[in-house]
Amino acid sequence: MTDFTATRAAFDLPDGIVYLDGNSLGPLPRAARERVAREVEVSWGRMLIRGWNEAGWMDLPEVVGKKIGRLVGAPTGSVVAGDSTSVNLFKALTAALDLSGERKVVLSDSGNFPTDLYVAQQALAALGRGHVLKIVAPEEVDGAIDETVAVLMLTQVDYRSGRLHDMAALTAKAHAAGVMTVWDLAHSAGALPVDLSGTGADFAIGCGYKYLNGGPGAPAFIYVRPEHAERVSPALAGWMGHAAPFAFDLGYVPADGVNRMRVGTPPILSMASLDAALDVWDGVSMADLRARSIELSQTFIAEVEARCPQLTLASPRDPALRGSQVSFAFAEGYAAMQAAIAHGVVGDFRAPDIMRFGFTPLYVGLDDVVRAAEVLERVMGERLWDRPEFKQRAKVT
Amino acid sequence: MTDFTATRAAFDLPDGIVYLDGNSLGPLPRAARERVAREVEVSWGRMLIRGWNEAGWMDLPEVVGKKIGRLVGAPTGSVVAGDSTSVNLFKALTAALDLSGERKVVLSDSGNFPTDLYVAQQALAALGRGHVLKIVAPEEVDGAIDETVAVLMLTQVDYRSGRLHDMAALTAKAHAAGVMTVWDLAHSAGALPVDLSGTGADFAIGCGYKYLNGGPGAPAFIYVRPEHAERVSPALAGWMGHAAPFAFDLGYVPADGVNRMRVGTPPILSMASLDAALDVWDGVSMADLRARSIELSQTFIAEVEARCPQLTLASPRDPALRGSQVSFAFAEGYAAMQAAIAHGVVGDFRAPDIMRFGFTPLYVGLDDVVRAAEVLERVMGERLWDRPEFKQRAKVT
Structure with a gap:
């Protein structure tokens, strides 16, 4: 049985406040405060460049990804943390399109968080291959999944109403029609049970600063279904997603699996805060x-x-x-x-x-x-x- | 006359160390430590969601961009901070290509930081419009600028040798041939005088954690020449770069000027650290x-x-x-x-x-x-x- 008295004690909440906005910005876990202070004082201040090895900065995106993976039904090695939710959606959407052949429709709904639609609109325009973004009402999504659709891109929980899409059913229907799925878990991760493996979702992304309590603008995460990961050639590539980042080869060779979705150097102070915040979930x-x-x-x-x-x-x-x-x-x-x-x-x-x-x-x-x-x-x-x-x-x- | 005794006192350096690696990770400014502690304790811990207004989080990318702008010869309103250097290079390169018509060559050199070449390789492949990345030796760049080139993409200072490209001369030659320029200032910003306005550079990006001392993985920055900014339709778009982020319209409308290069929610703890670190430059x-x-x-x-x-x-x-x-x-x-x-x-x-x-x-x-x-x-x-x-x-x- 989860001890919610203990989890509550893990947070530093202002006196006299009922905080019902953790779906927008989670409050401060005590462990995050201590961790950030230590990263600044010891890892950055004393270790300096050695922090990359000795403070474990290099591995943080995987370490944090593993902790998030447990909360969303994703196996170890299928999730990495870093970048913003929007940037991760760009990675996921372009990867899904790359794997989906000649179909031209990206299907989404009008209940999606608008930034997701902005990401898609501008990405499709930049790709210049004639993809169109089709936006239907949330209740019409199921009926709009057909063999013209390349990618189904949805946010599971509507940011305004809280309405929940049936991820398992929609993913199954999409797969039956040969459609790739990209799920935004911004209001799902840490909010309710999610089973990425079981539903067979192809790609997923989500937010570190809402229900995961990582702090303002905490890094986001991306999941790639393991069977796809080795086939993804990222549109957005950088040295942290290279097979050998410190070889400094001139040619890009993707890292194994989901690690190829890493791009540049992650914001360590924000990432460390998220890492500590995730420990509150131990035993939940x-x-x-x-x-x-x-x-x-x-x-x-x-x-x-x-x-x-x-x-x-x-x-x-x-x-x-x-x-x-x-x-x-x-x-x-x-x-x-x-x-x-x-x-x-x-x-x-x-x-x-x-x-x-x-x-x-x-x-x-x-x-x-x-x-x-x-x-x-x-x-x-x-x-x-x-x-x-x-x-x-x-x-x- | 700059008081370098005062600037040295602004840093918390370990005793007994000569730190000649600030080109990789700048050391801890005392003001950054205090600022991060305050952001955690007060802005996040006490203000919670109100931090976006009351702690100035919303404006930080512009505030930080303005401070960096002074160091690289960029006017107020032409630089924003956020995302990693690699992600900003992707934004700059795709924008430059979008403005450069039908030419197919992106010219760079073998002294470029490899991640820049990875970004370009994968971006060009994703765009799928037949662009090629032409990599020449650094000393051959000047001779390779011609009317086949769409974009000249260079890092000003070679990360290994420190060799400095002549930004003014190469930019002038590029412009004479109708070539757009993208400059990576990772080892320039805070390292030497840079005159983005005077050289007429079209796009520039750079790093917050080297000479700017923003902390491990601090956000990077992007500069767009003001005369181009209103013509840029970002490949990587998100709500923070929307004209009205809190209107939650379904359609993307770019924000004014360089603000359209913002994408998602920035990592505030890392951004605040950079903001405080930049104050060391006052009077330098x-x-x-x-x-x-x-x-x-x-x-x-x-x-x-x-x-x-x-x-x-x-x-x-x-x-x-x-x-x-x-x-x-x-x-x-x-x-x-x-x-x-x-x-x-x-x-x-x-x-x-x-x-x-x-x-x-x-x-x-x-x-x-x-x-x-x-x-x-x-x-x-x-x-x-x-x-x-x-x-x-x-x-x-």
């Missing part, structure tokens, strides 16, 4: 996490609906169809969320009217959920969202 | 830095040649033709460098036989240079390089 069962996540989110929905008739559930009601977040729609959602934040309940807002709350059992408990509903009841009952100080928009919303 | 004149660099390197050459007849200078003797590093060739160079390191003089080794020493006036003085020569004299005179403990190769050399 993903099944326990999922059960707790559902308990938290179902309780939240029930409490909010009982207290706040002004708010409309914007997430699937069935938890089996939902990731680990819950959204409510409200026309003045931006101001309402600012008011909630001012009263100690931190969620976030996504245009046009979505109030978004993430449920992260590592450090959020039932008491937090009830308190969040109480604060929302006050924000609604007292119309705090109508106060001018809560309506002023910040640069980053 | 690049002309003073260059004069001091030449004094250090000329002294080093004279001292080593007087003491170590076994070592052969592998860098240009004329400092005007050299960056801020000096190399000596020696068949047992790997073991000799290990022996020097064991005696407190840290340089590095590059295959097959190059002992490489970087001169970084911010924290290296004439006393260090003389001591380094004394240690090398002992390594050579006592044949310390012949001891088995110094011959064993580490993973990262």
